[in-house]
Amino acid sequence: MMQPAPRESAAIQAVPLPTSAWCLFLDVDGTLLELADHPGAVFVDPKLKSLLSRLRDAAGGAVALISGRTIADLDQLFSDPTLLLAGLHGCERRDAQGELHVAPVALEQLSQVRAGLQRIVSRHPGLMLEDKGAGLALHFLKARELEHELRAEVSLLAAPLVPHFALLDGHAVIEIKPAAHTKDSAVSAFMEEEPFRGRMPIFIGDDRTDYAGFAAVRRFGGLAVAVGDRVKADWWLPGPAAVREWLGRLAATVIS
Numbered sequence: 001m002m003q004p005a006p007r008e009s010a011a012i013q014a015v016p017l018p019t020s021a022w023c024l025f026l027d028v029d030g031t032l033l034e035l036a037d038h039p040g041a042v043f044v045d046p047k048l049k050s051l052l053s054r055l056r057d058a059a060g061g062a063v064a065l066i067s068g069r070t071i072a073d074l075d076q077l078f079s080d081p082t083l084l085l086a087g088l089h090g091c092e093r094r095d096a097q098g099e100l101h102v103a104p105v106a107l108e109q110l111s112q113v114r115a116g117l118q119r120i121v122s123r124h125p126g127l128m129l130e131d132k133g134a135g136l137a138l139h140f141l142k143a144r145e146l147e148h149e150l151r152a153e154v155s156l157l158a159a160p161l162v163p164h165f166a167l168l169d170g171h172a173v174i175e176i177k178p179a180a181h182t183k184d185s186a187v188s189a190f191m192e193e194e195p196f197r198g199r200m201p202i203f204i205g206d207d208r209t210d211y212a213g214f215a216a217v218r219r220f221g222g223l224a225v226a227v228g229d230r231v232k233a234d235w236w237l238p239g240p241a242a243v244r245e246w247l248g249r250l251a252a253t254v255i256s
Contacts, residue, residue, distance in 0.1 A: 012246045015235045017253050023062030023199040030206035031227050054251040062195040086186035103181045105134040116157040135177035187216035
């Protein structure tokens with residue numbers, strides 16, 4: 001295994017390890033996994049699956065992935081139906097009993113926006129529309145020069161859906177999703193249930209959509225950790241490799 005660079009190593013050492021029983025909430029893309037040109041181009045290494053298993057053992061099962069991906073997509077990626085998950089930025093959630101909670105969404109409201117986004121994509125080969133069912137994501141990583149134009153167009157398209165739907169600005173992506181459910185609401189729901197109840201929460205994320213998760217864990221006296229240079233929090237790690245290194249240290253922190 002490659003040793004982390006001095007700056008990365010210092011950041012890993014700086015993030016404190018909990019001194020009381022803890023629970024963990026993890027964003028996926030850009031946090032656990034390196035970002036890719038396409039959502040389908042990422043790969044989950046067996047070592048990461050093993051690390052997640054060790055973390056769950058150390059936390060009494062109180063580990064959840066909180067992602068913009070759908071739960072179906074996360075299940076395909078991680079091949080573990082026992083993982084506790086929140087998908088679509090909190091619009092879907094699978095709890096410790098295996099029960100699936102899904103936000104009620106009037107899908108017909110998205111149809112006109114979907115058609116408008118498809119027209120935009122047809123004009124620009126570098127764009128990709130990801131249809132998540134209850135939400136839509138316009139990816140422009142290969143057309144960064146269009147960012148301001150796209151944000152203006154998508155805002156106009158989505159305006160009739162406000163306030164029931166919200167616009168999220170992510171890393172080279174613009175998402176439209178139900179407004180009532182967020183990463184904050186997902187973390188808060190988990191914190192009211194076993195095995196999370198009463199534990200000190202940790203949230204690690206790399207994007208502006210993760211600020212909601214940071215806010216949630218702070219309310220519960222927890223730890224917010226930003227990844228990369230797009231967001232700021234109480235603590236910082238430079239990238240997914242550093243996240244995995246710090247999580248390895250955390251996995252050895254078993255507190256009864």
